[in-house]
Amino acid sequence: MTITNLTTMGESEEELRDKIRAQLERIGENIPDMCYQCGKCTSGCEAMKLLELEPHNIMAMVKTGFIEELINSEIIWTCVTCFKCKERCPQKVAPVEVLFLLKNQAVAQGKEIPVNLSNMFQNVLTQGVVQMPLETRTRAGEGVKREDLNLPELQLPKDPAKFQNVLMKLAMEEV
Numbered sequence: 515m516t517i518t519n520l521t522t523m524g525e526s527e528e529e530l531r532d533k534i535r536a537q538l539e540r541i542g543e544n545i546p547d548m549c550y551q552c553g554k555c556t557s558g559c560e561a562m563k564l565l566e567l568e569p570h571n572i573m574a575m576v577k578t579g580f581i582e583e584l585i586n587s588e589i590i591w592t593c594v595t596c597f598k599c600k601e602r603c604p605q606k607v608a609p610v611e612v613l614f615l616l617k618n619q620a621v622a623q624g625k626e627i628p629v630n631l632s633n634m635f636q637n638v639l640t641q642g643v644v645q646m647p648l649e650t651r652t653r654a655g656e657g658v659k660r661e662d663l664n665l666p667e668l669q670l671p672k673d674p675a676k677f678q679n680v681l682m683k684l685a686m687e688e689v
């Protein structure tokens with residue numbers, strides 16, 4: 515789904531926009547209002563090439579309060595967190611951080627998140643890091659084991675319950 519489609523759908527959400535502004539200020543990032551739409555972020559965006567993620571458009575939408583449309587969209591989940599947009603921005607705006615906040619907001623509102631991401635989160639919870647599980651499936655549906663790929667034995671946390679408690683506590687903290 516493209517951003518052009520999204521902008522035709524909703525109304526400006528000032529409350530959510532102000533919340534995102536406040537969260538950015540709290541973590542020391544410039545607000546999207548500083549963005550002057552030069553497009554440098556989008557021209558280097560890894561997800562733009564394949565998935566039509568346009569960080570400059572995300573900034574324009576957040577600036578104008580079209581937040582609900584973004585958190586209902588799959589597009590925010592396509593960011594690969596390479597941080598190039600943040601590095602390239604002449605205004606020191608960080609689209610990647612805005613995308614983190616949009617994703618957090620989507621989760622807080624109980625939106626469905628892409629299954630590969632929830633699997634990754636599950637792996638972090640149970641294994642401590644994103645590792646390939648003992649067995650997985652290819653897109654074609656074939657089962658693949660770690661040993662088929664010459665991957666080493668799965669390393670699990672020494673105390674999984676303690677690890678999960680700490681992680682969940684951190685995940686529930688409001689920025």
Ligand code: SF4
Pocket residue numbers: 548549550551552553554555556569570573602603604605606607608609
């Ligand atoms: S690089 Fe910065 S100023 Fe330029 S469009 Fe992207 S966020 Fe806006």
Ligand code: SF4
Pocket residue numbers: 555558559560561562567569592593594595596597598599600609610613
């Ligand atoms: S961090 Fe995300 S939005 Fe920024 S350039 Fe990389 S993929 Fe694009």
